[in-house]
Amino acid sequence: MRCLKKWIWTVFLSLFLLPAGAQEQADTTYTFRFKTGKDMFYVPWNGNDGELARLEACVEKYKTEILGGRMPLHVDGYCCSQPTETENLAMARIRSNRVKSELIVRRELTEECFVTRNHAAEGDFVTVRLTVPVKETAVTDTDAKARCKAEAERLEAEKRAEQERLAEEQRKAEEARLAAEKAEAEKAAQQNTFADTPSETKITTDYHxxxxxxxxxxxxxxxxxxxxxxxxxxxxxxxxxxxxxxxxxxxxxxxxxxxxxxxxxxxxxxxxxxxxxxxxxxxxxxxxxxxxxxxxxxxxxxxxxxxxxxxxxxxxxxxxxxxxxxxxxxxxxxxxxxxxxxxxxxxxxxxxxxxxxxxxxxxxx
Missing domain, CATH: 2.40.160.20 (Porin)
Structure with a gap:
């Protein structure tokens, strides 16, 4: 009888806690943005402080697994603002190391806690991804993909806006150049007319x-x-x-x-x-x-x-x-x-x- 009661309470508690576990959505991907052409990690800039606070909370939650090597932190650095692929990879590596150093100092992690990859790809950011058990990340993986897609779309929109701005500036500069050339040509033609016309067109200023x-x-x-x-x-x-x-x-x-x-x-x-x-x-x-x-x-x-x-x-x-x-x-x-x-x-x-x-x-x- 006691075994039966224990089994019933176990089933009851499992049914009660299952929805709560399904609703717990821990973020597993965190994005830290960098200024174009810069490798310094500015924590208070562009929402980096909020992302870092969330990442620290997650690291604290799974610190034992992280230090034990069972849940490594996947760090991906991105850079596309340099003229060559080698320079882009070098800057992406520096950015990744900046983020890892921040976590090592703040949460006493080691280099062995990270799996690092760097990309000469579009963007100026570093992502940190924590792989947690499937039951806890069923929802968060979808959110991470959505966040990555939204980030890519945002970067694409910024790139198009920058291209349009540069094209507009180039158009205005070309119009200004053509207007200046036209004014110079009209001035030269007017001076030639003054010099060649058979009528008196200007005051004689020389003594002769x-x-x-x-x-x-x-x-x-x-x-x-x-x-x-x-x-x-x-x-x-x-x-x-x-x-x-x-x-x-x-x-x-x-x-x-x-x-x-x-x-x-x-x-x-x-x-x-x-x-x-x-x-x-x-x-x-x-x-x-x-x-x-x-x-x-x-x-x-x-x-x-x-x-x-x-x-x-x-x-x-x-x-x-x-x-x-x-x-x-x-x-x-x-x-x-x-x-x-x-x-x-x-x-x-x-x-x-x-x-x-x-x-x-x-x-x-």
Missing amino acids: LSLRANLLRWATLTPDLGLEWRICPSWGIAVNGSWTSWTWSDKDRRYALWKVAPEVRYYMGEKKAWYLGAMFKAGQFNYKLSETGKQGDLMGGGITAGYRLRLNKALNLDFNLGLGYLNADYEKYEVIDGVRVCRGNETKDWWGPINAGVTLVWKIK
Whole structure:
């Protein structure tokens, strides 16, 4: 009877404790994370302290079996941040040793308590796995696989995010480079346009000496030359001179003159193309285009205005017109048997246009 009662109580207690044992879920895999490129084990970082506390509790629970070699701790180190497989394995080994050293110091374990493997694989972490009896790990093994899968998915998501960030930074850098090249090309094209356009595009800032030739004078077979000195961008001093002497019909007809015309100019506007000036003119003439000739002196002056059209870096066209006063003091004469015979003196005053020109300007200095 006593044996029967003992057997019944044994069955009863077994049935009572079986569900409780089935519900006990001791974690058997613990993950410790490391910073990318680093081998130092930071216990307070990224949840490592919580994992270490849980692992210590488990080690304490099975310490006798661990020290006896019946339940070794499986340590796996992972690293993929180094350039070569050898360097990845070396860093994974250091990380594994850091975790083992922490357990040896804290829980008085030995190197023989561990089975260590290192991997040049994706990730920066170390796992510690404790193999416990099947009845206690039926649930925890599934949890460990789920945790490993979740960790792998997290690492994959972080890798994709990092790749997307790098691609976006590269795209922005390429766009910035193309924009800078485009701006530089537009600036160079604009500068080339300024240099080559036949119109005045920029202010003359250099001081130079120019040679001048009035093309209208040359068209009337009257050679005309002059000089202009730009003493600054806004002011210039010019002087033109003309001379000619033509005879025909056995010297019975004559066209001869000389004159000089100094001028002071003030250039205006942003491009310094328009100008106003003051001119003085003096010379002598001898015209005999009919039976009566005129020979005398010419003097006067007035204001001038004009525009300079830029042809290239060295050449300009100067369009100008002068208004003012001229005085001509001359004598009339006839030629009889090759002798000039005076027919009287006259003086004439003139108010109106006193000068016109289309002048080619060549910068020589």
